[in-house]
Amino acid sequence: MGDNIADGLSPVLPELSGLLPDLRGMDIASLLTDYARMAKILSVMDAARFLEENFASAQNLGGRENLLRHACCSVAMDGDVLEFGVMGGQTLAILCDEFEDRPVHGFDSFRGLPEDWTHDSPSGTYSTGGQVPTDLPSNAKLHIGLFEDTLPTYLADSDAPVALLHIDSDLYSSARTALFGLAPRLRAGSLIVFDEFLNYPGWRRHEYRAFMEFVEAFDVEFRYFSFASSYLSVAVRLDSAPKVS
Secondary structure, three states, rough: OOOOOHHOOOOOOOHHHHHHHHHHEEEEEHHHOOOHHHHHHHHHHHHHHHHHHOOOOOOOOOOOHHHHHHHHHHOEEEEEEEOOOOOOOOOHHHHHHHHHOOEEEEOOOOOOOOOOOOOOOOOOOOOOOOOOOOOOOHHHHHHHHHHHHHHHHHHHHHHOOOOEEEEOOOOOHHHHHHHHHHHHHHHHEEEEEEEOOOOOOOHHHHHHHHHHHHHHHOOOOOOEEEEOOOOOOOOEOOOOOOOOO
């Protein structure tokens, strides 16, 4: 394989290409003692195996914005568009652009992660200091606060089904709050885009775990619709409505 880990891995594991700049010039001995970098490699390999086992009918859109816009264009039902995790509003603006004919609801406390996510993303990461984006399109509707506080108010004010749900909140607890809270509004044909579904150390403990628990709890049939191989994003389409008692 050679002394240089990047040169050695490049021809045999092309799915690791996104990590090669980080590994360039690093020898194998150094890599084996740097378990943070090794964790990244293992997570990519785990995601690659997941791809082989689950994404046979899913389309690879390459990047996260391509995936999000493709999901928007694939919505074939009336209903609300929701995003959980707004921060600077970049992806909310994309949703507003794609759905000019309907309101797009964005949920965020603007205080960052309410708890630790990964080893390099502790509680408070992604905070805007409470500053709300001011240049959003006119069809953006913000719900400011913790999801568990703002989601019940939204549900009380709207009985519309959810056409597209964008979960960009990273944490298991946040994704679970959104999925379980919206179960009565999700339908066959609803699209769910997860921004951090896989391909990072610990990914099976967060958005992925929340979705698997949602599927089991509400006996949901679904298919993996698309993925972004250069990032962490995955889109799913529900083939059945959640069975809510």
